[in-house]
Amino acid sequence: MSVDNYSRDIYHNTVSMNHHQNDAVAYRESLFEKSLTPSDVGKLNRLVIPKQYAEKYLPLNNGGGDMTAEKGMLLSFEDESGKSWKFRYSYWNSSQSYVLTKGWSKYVKDKHLDAGDVVFFQRHRFDFHRLFIGWRRRGEASYPSAVSAVSQEVHVNTTAYWSGLTTPYRQVHTSTSSYPNIHQEYSQYGAVAETPTVVARSSRTVRLFGVNLECHGDVVEPPPCPDGYNGQHIYY
Amino acid sequence: MSVDNYSRDIYHNTVSMNHHQNDAVAYRESLFEKSLTPSDVGKLNRLVIPKQYAEKYLPLNNGGGDMTAEKGMLLSFEDESGKSWKFRYSYWNSSQSYVLTKGWSKYVKDKHLDAGDVVFFQRHRFDFHRLFIGWRRRGEASYPSAVSAVSQEVHVNTTAYWSGLTTPYRQVHTSTSSYPNIHQEYSQYGAVAETPTVVARSSRTVRLFGVNLECHGDVVEPPPCPDGYNGQHIYY
């Protein structure tokens, strides 16, 4: 059993759940979102990830000499229904850009996404290995979507203490940890394992996957996506 | 220092120079020329090289197991001002054609080329690694252009002896020699190195880059581009 299966939904019974959600949504934190361009939903079958977000939250170079960086990697994201979506994530040297390729067109079709619609990305607040993807129609505020509604709720619930963990991936992960979700299979629906392996041991240290993480109070960084992506790319 | 730097312009001071030229132009020999199609100067950003000339003078498969053939290669051409132009040169299986892609559109813009204009390609008579590119307006004879004027002059000066070297590239180059100009930087303007490494040693042998080349008198081949390209692609 993988470490992720151990750690899934450890707060399932300790946090009030929004009835729209199936899986510890209160512990998702927003990373970034993007208003989809015509190309993102067209025949190019790829999503360009704005470089600033890619390098901050979805590093290809996995903290060290990981060879997967060259040829890209597979990332798994859970959607609002708990379904797992796998996308190939890579860097295109020619255009100096980060892209989701393989699997992206299926997602666009499944959700009937159009240009101007918004996709957003989240991760588990404590388990950075768990990534989430959501979407909403263009023009909609973020609350009508169930997932993003809770995303808001999570934001409200964020304490000053935990905001210290809202840092770019590589700042809290050592080079020895493998990248989130690569080639990992998640169960189709909500997890059931409740054996906790993430335990808050003091006000300043969290043991996460066998690693003690210091949560420095002096790390003051705004939440990664507090007000959404003020996109330059608005269509319609 | 590369072999090209050694061998550049070794005849600079031994041959009368056309005052329009900057760099041993008397030793350029025409390879082929092409009347540009609308596509060649349009948004496709590529020049189709007629297959017969491509295979004769710009072989992608560099005489052996060179891996650069698969992904194409970078070729450098000097223009009439001595400026170096790099083009990606490759073979498109889908259309069974040879093309210059990357860099081509810049050249078209820089020279303000239109459909019907003519581009021509030359190489150094003794140093096949040096390639040249030139152009003229549609309808112009080849003499008004400085470069092509000298090209004519060179042709006149060609002796029966030297015409034995006017052979397809692969006939005089072994598989051990790397391809011309790949990733090589030329100085922006005329070369200054005058140390000769090309030495005529007898009436039948030329030492070129450390290789003795036999110049058989019975090799009778017409000059590669005696009268220009009798193009099928004439516009206007």
Place this chain on the structure above:
DNA sequence: TGCTGGACCTGAAGA
């Protein structure tokens, strides 16, 4: 075959 996706390229726009 047609479609997906992998790698490449360019032009426009902004910094």
Place this chain on the structure above:
DNA sequence: GTCTTCAGGTCCAGC
């Protein structure tokens, strides 16, 4: 001016 980003393209191998 130059440099970077990225939207909108290309070709083509594989399925």
